[in-house]
Amino acid sequence: MAVFGVTFASLGFLTPRLAHLYAIFVVLGIVGNGTTQMGYSRAVSTWFDRRRGLALALVMAGVGTGAMLFPPVAQALIAGYGWRNAYLVLGALVLVLGLPLTAVFVRERPSGSVARRTGMTLAQGLRSRAFRILVATLFLSSISMNGAITHLSPLLTDRGVPAANAALAASMLGLASFFGRLITGFLLDRFFGPRVGFCLCALAAGGILILARAGSSRPGVVAAVLIGLGVGAEADLTPYLLTRYFGLRAFSTLYGFTWTAYAVAGAIGPVWMGKTFDATGSYESLLTLLSATTLGAAGLLLWLPRYPRAWMTGKPASK
Numbered sequence: 001m002a003v004f005g006v007t008f009a010s011l012g013f014l015t016p017r018l019a020h021l022y023a024i025f026v027v028l029g030i031v032g033n034g035t036t037q038m039g040y041s042r043a044v045s046t047w048f049d050r051r052r053g054l055a056l057a058l059v060m061a062g063v064g065t066g067a068m069l070f071p072p073v074a075q076a077l078i079a080g081y082g083w084r085n086a087y088l089v090l091g092a093l094v095l096v097l098g099l100p101l102t103a104v105f106v107r108e109r110p111s112g113s114v115a116r117r118t119g120m121t122l123a124q125g126l127r128s129r130a131f132r133i134l135v136a137t138l139f140l141s142s143i144s145m146n147g148a149i150t151h152l153s154p155l156l157t158d159r160g161v162p163a164a165n166a167a168l169a170a171s172m173l174g175l176a177s178f179f180g181r182l183i184t185g186f187l188l189d190r191f192f193g194p195r196v197g198f199c200l201c202a203l204a205a206g207g208i209l210i211l212a213r214a215g216s217s218r219p220g221v222v223a224a225v226l227i228g229l230g231v232g233a234e235a236d237l238t239p240y241l242l243t244r245y246f247g248l249r250a251f252s253t254l255y256g257f258t259w260t261a262y263a264v265a266g267a268i269g270p271v272w273m274g275k276t277f278d279a280t281g282s283y284e285s286l287l288t289l290l291s292a293t294t295l296g297a298a299g300l301l302l303w304l305p306r307y308p309r310a311w312m313t314g315k316p317a318s319k
Contacts, residue, residue: 001099003031009091012084035098037063038259041239042252046109050189053240057185060235064178119247125254130245133300138238138258139265140297141201144290145231147269148208149173155211155283156220165217173224173231180232188240194301197237201298204230205291212287230294238262244307
């Protein structure tokens, strides 16, 4: 948190050298993951068991709230004080607000020490069928959803949708993602997680298919909402299922592997979409394929077994 805040504020002193810009973003990329839900999920999981889904969902919702609130705040700072001062202020906010809040409140539950030592080892987790299914699901859905999200606005405007309506669709996607996190957390505490994931991932597949054929504002907004629900579900589902299948012993490292798979796929999807459009002048065929891919990823979740009981600290919602 401290390195992130200082590095982000240092963008206010950016020089004309491109290498300087790259160096700052390399540092931000390295430490930034620790300031997201990945850095808090283990601590949260030690405090909650029966309502772990909702607890993780609230953490994810914080990420979504920041994504909605800070862009207009940043724009207002840039308009009023210039971009250099905006970076200084935003970096200072991380240090003044984020750092003390994290230091004071983020800690693992003392009585959860037994739970922290139980679960699969890293090697056992990496070899398990459940982990391979989770990684494959994340990889396939990330390619599809991130590709669709990145090209949502240009796709709609290319088809004659006014820019303001395309922006509305993008905003609705963010809002749906926010509520998708909360809805998913609520459902995970009451139903078998893979089935919850299948339903919400299937909705996202439907949204991508609608987007493939969207020629006006209304189907574009509907597609954005469905994709947003899937994105929100994916963010909440991954850490929840990792704790249920593998315990907390190697949770953070396993989460890091799934996060990497998600990020690599998230980089492939938008580039693939862009190259396809440049080559064919259309997004439709690839989006149709990606819709089927997302539905296949949803189907993989149904291959996951029942939750192991060996390291449960309570009785989770199951089948």
